[in-house]
Amino acid sequence: MTLCAQNISCQIAxxxxxxxxxxxxxxxxxxxxxxxxGAGKSSFIKILAGINIPDTGKVFLDEQPLLKKxxxxxxxxxxYLAQGATTHWPLSVRKLVELGRLxxxxxxxxxxxxxxxxxxxxxxxAEVTELADRIITTLSGGEKLRALIARLFATQPEIILAxxxxxxLDPYHQLHTMxxxxxxxxxxxxxxxxxxxxxxxxxxxxxxxxxxxxxxxxSDTPKNVLTKENLREVYHIDASIQETxxxxxxxxxxxxxxxx
Amino acid sequence: xxxxxxxxxxxxxxxxxxxVLVFIALNIGPxxxxxxxxxxxxWRGLDSIESLILFDIRLxxxxxxxxxxxxxxxxGAALQGLLRNPLAGPGLVGVSNCAALGAVIALYFGxxxxxxxxxxxxxxxxxGISVLLIFALAGxxxxxxxxxxxxxxxxxxxxxxxxxxxxxxxxPYAMSEMVFWLLGSLSxxxxxxxxxxxxFIIVGWILILLSGRFxxxxxxxxxxxxxLGFNVSNYRALLVVGIALAVGAAVSVSxxxxxxxxxxxxLLRPLLGYQPGKLLFSSALGGAILVLLADITVQLSSPxxxxxxxxxxxxxxxxxxxxxxxxxxxxxx
Numbered sequence: 001m002t003l004c005a006q007n008i009s010c011q012i013a014x015x016x017x018x019x020x021x022x023x024x025x026x027x028x029x030x031x032x033x034x035x036x037x038g039a040g041k042s043s044f045i046k047i048l049a050g051i052n053i054p055d056t057g058k059v060f061l062d063e064q065p066l067l068k069k070x071x072x073x074x075x076x077x078x079x080y081l082a083q084g085a086t087t088h089w090p091l092s093v094r095k096l097v098e099l100g101r102l103x104x105x106x107x108x109x110x111x112x113x114x115x116x117x118x119x120x121x122x123x124x125x126a127e128v129t130e131l132a133d134r135i136i137t138t139l140s141g142g143e144k145l146r147a148l149i150a151r152l153f154a155t156q157p158e159i160i161l162a163x164x165x166x167x168x169l170d171p172y173h174q175l176h177t178m179x180x181x182x183x184x185x186x187x188x189x190x191x192x193x194x195x196x197x198x199x200x201x202x203x204x205x206x207x208x209x210x211x212x213x214x215x216x217x218x219s220d221t222p223k224n225v226l227t228k229e230n231l232r233e234v235y236h237i238d239a240s241i242q243e244t245x246x247x248x249x250x251x252x253x254x255x256x257x258x259x260x
Numbered sequence: 261x262x263x264x265x266x267x268x269x270x271x272x273x274x275x276x277x278x279x280v281l282v283f284i285a286l287n288i289g290p291x292x293x294x295x296x297x298x299x300x301x302x303w304r305g306l307d308s309i310e311s312l313i314l315f316d317i318r319l320x321x322x323x324x325x326x327x328x329x330x331x332x333x334x335x336g337a338a339l340q341g342l343l344r345n346p347l348a349g350p351g352l353v354g355v356s357n358c359a360a361l362g363a364v365i366a367l368y369f370g371x372x373x374x375x376x377x378x379x380x381x382x383x384x385x386x387x388g389i390s391v392l393l394i395f396a397l398a399g400x401x402x403x404x405x406x407x408x409x410x411x412x413x414x415x416x417x418x419x420x421x422x423x424x425x426x427x428x429x430x431x432p433y434a435m436s437e438m439v440f441w442l443l444g445s446l447s448x449x450x451x452x453x454x455x456x457x458x459x460f461i462i463v464g465w466i467l468i469l470l471s472g473r474f475x476x477x478x479x480x481x482x483x484x485x486x487x488l489g490f491n492v493s494n495y496r497a498l499l500v501v502g503i504a505l506a507v508g509a510a511v512s513v514s515x516x517x518x519x520x521x522x523x524x525x526x527l528l529r530p531l532l533g534y535q536p537g538k539l540l541f542s543s544a545l546g547g548a549i550l551v552l553l554a555d556i557t558v559q560l561s562s563p564x565x566x567x568x569x570x571x572x573x574x575x576x577x578x579x580x581x582x583x584x585x586x587x588x589x590x591x592x593x
């Protein structure tokens with residue numbers, strides 16, 4: 001499946017949040033969405049997920065307008081992981097993962113055995129099987145996020161859209177989370193992941209989409225996007241970029257005081 | 261969590277408790293009554309004092325306790341789920357007070373002496389107007405905070421108008437009638453009250469129960485609920501209308517009965533593993549139990565009907581709620 005956004009513009013309270021944003025995502029592909037704070041990444045990914053509607057422009061899913069699909073149909077194809085990963089009630093981890101089956105359920109029907117198997121698999125995949133009976137609000141950040149990712153997998157979506165999933169995690173859990181998304185893409189799915197960690201972005205993503213001030217500036221391989229010039233222009237930093245055995249390494253050196 | 265039990269087992273237990281309480285409620289009253297005689301007489305089509313007392317006095321009262329309690333419990337659970345806040349209650353959206361205002365207006369003008377259904381009818385009219393007002397004030401696509409603030413505003417206006425009606429009560433008798441009605445009671449209600457309110461209440465229940473899955477999804481926030489295939493603004497409207505219909509109709513026949521919608525979901529939530537959707541039906545059962553219990557207490561403690569049901573629920577509910585807050589304040593932010 002391909003997800004394709006054309007000329008997306010969006011205003012909130014008179015302020016241009018996005019203008020003329022473009023993106024296309026193919027099966028098996030993982031795109032890292034990067035850019036400074038306030039670049040419009042979260043707004044863009046919500047529009048891609050069909051949560052918010054843009055003022056102009058359209059999102060297409062396999063050449064069909066995204067909003068032609070019913071919310072239920074869409075929810076089976078695209079799964080969205082919100083920023084901050086809040087949960088409002090102290091559910092058990094298993095009950096939380098079960099929420100991922102909601103798009104497949106009718107208003108009153110119970111979960112079938114088939115659904116239970118999918119939930120078990122999703123929990124095994126995200127390595128939260130042992131946490132099944134723990135209360136979500138008592139978990140650490142990394143455990144909680146893995147539970148929420150198991151919830152994503154339980155939906156069995158083709159496309160995953162994740163908003164800053166690894167921002168609050170230690171390196172071990174960052175790696176683990178990125179591996180889970182990579183695995184999903186290697187199995188034929190696709191993902192757009194909003195990231196601030198440029199090293200992780202360079203290492204796991206096929207392409208990077210660099211955004212700034214509501215515009216999609218560069219969309220290319222990590223190597224072509226993460227250049228000294230681009231980092232200067234967008235992040236206003238001087239950085240040294242090294243090729244390491246693990247991938248590209250971006251070391252921010254200093255801020256540019258005189259912003260262009 | 262050890263205290264979690266399967267929802268259907270909890271529901272069966274609650275239903276059995278209701279059955280026991282219904283049996284007790286039908287058997288108490290100022291007149292000792294042999295139930296079998298009453299049922300037999302009614303079956304044979306004989307009009308006897310026994311069947312009259314059972315079917316025209318005690319049965320409507322008991323049914324109303326179940327219906328009103330169920331509505332308040334379910335509406336409380338629904339609102340707490342919608343707002344993701346355990347301190348919300350059905351009174352919050354302003355519907356109860358508007359329903360009360362309608363009834364007070366009926367009492368003010370003594371309309372109930374012209375048409376018997378004046379009080380519940382005006383009560384439901386008041387509830388309906390409050391919903392329209394809330395939506396007009398807040399707009400259909402507004403945030404939940406705006407919706408609640410609109411509800412609070414409507415609530416305040418209704419309260420002030422009730423005070424105004426009390427202030428200018430035409431005579432002390434009308435005033436005491438209004439005050440007593442506001443306190444909330446199920447005595448002296450007839451089967452006609454039940455049949456008048458029940459259709460609205462059932463529609464309200466269905467609308468609320470249809471949103472169970474949405475409330476589950478809302479655990480993850482509004483954006484994620486949307487991404488799980490729920491049209492958030494539609495479901496929100498569905499819930500608010502459902503709550504307004506059910507609570508409005510319930511308050512129209514019973515008067516204000518506080519704390520049921522607040523306390524019952526609180527008590528049952530941990531037993532159900534905090535699942536907001538499952539809580540709806542169980543809270544309805546729990547609310548029915550609480551109101552039945554309170555009404556039985558009223559009848560046993562003051563057979564001459566001086567003590568009002570709403571006073572009992574508030575007397576028990578208030579301190580109990582305080583206790584709950586103290587107990588859970590560490591987990592509340």
